[in-house]
Amino acid sequence: MTIDAIKNGIVIDHIKAGRAMEIYEALGLADLDCSVAIIKNVVSKKSARKDIIKIDADIPVNLAVLGYIDPDITINIIKDGRVAEKKHIELPKKIYGILRCKNPRCITTVEQELPQIFKLTDPEKRTYRCIYCESKVK
């Protein structure tokens, strides 16, 4: 199967197999006008199977979202058909506006305009907690 190489854009590589759609949704790629290719179950050298997303435009990517979903992802910025930059992702220390606290006792459940902020409390277990009530993200 062949997918055209992109000239200027972004390749999100080494996505754990099966998680490409989650990233597609989280980054809001459905709203883009440019071509976006989702390639699933590619045989990889690093891991048995991986997904890849190719975006045919140089858009700003929310690294915090990617880091939360899968910190093993790599991002290749393509310029003039070549890899101009490779970015490795880390677990973000804080996540803004992506998750919602589900604790019914949390202040955010009654004041819904409050910014939803989660902090990384255990990098090993990738545990995030609401900054207000400290409930763990499930």
Next chain:
Amino acid sequence: MRSLIDILELSVEEIDELIATANGIMADPHKYSEKCSGKKLATLFFEPSTRTRLSFEAAMYELGGHVIGFSSANNSSASKGESVADTAKTVSCYADIIAMRHPKEGAPLVAAMNASVPVINAGDGGHNHPTQTLADLITIFKEKGRFNDLTIGFCGDLKFGRTVHSLIQALSRYNNIKFILISPEELRLPDYIIRDTLEKKELKYIETTSLETAMPELDVLYMTRVQRERFFSEEEYLRLKDSYILDTDKLSNAKKDLCIMHPLPRVNEISVSVDDDPRACYFKQVLYGKYMRMALIMKLLGV
């Protein structure tokens, strides 16, 4: 400008300093009687409380300051739908420091993020209650003379008991503390405190359902009330409320210098007959709490 939302925001050294200040006030209250002259404390209590609110108010009056505020959400703009952030910004224009109690977890943090004066968390739902922890810590220190090498029993509602959670976290920073966690199965200490505090710091702890078995080993017994307001179901509350009642019989095999504590109010979990026992420290705990709040107000106001 600094606030106090969670007890762990205070270092062990800062807690020692507050205890030293509180001891100083107890020794010579007159010396501190004008420390907050001209300052105003706003007590914003969105949930009913007798002890904590009066303790804050008494603390401020004894420091020579003034108090403004409200004692239930119905008497505040919250009943008109005002946000916590707006309330905090508004009250910052009137007061030099805020003490806030709110039924929703995290509300005092929201206030601190928006206020231009220090905010003290006076209890947010089942989450944090750092000034109660300060009262608990000074009581242990005054009665036992140390924080290290103690066996401390927590009994009753360990699931929703915010005072228990905060005190365990605060004590976890001292050496050779053993925790005995006595509760019905349904009201066990939450897993995240066991995992993230006790196990992570490799602290000794035992979970049991028997107060009698644990009693002989204890240096401190921290009793708690099963709180009706933390339950969504009345049936569940009624089933668990009388799980543990401390009476003189149960104390028969306790240490002679046991320190019995309770954050109060009690309902029936400590029999009134225990009040005359010299080991009952829960009313002293109330008094110490006021002095710790005085010390904290001074610290946050920088006076």
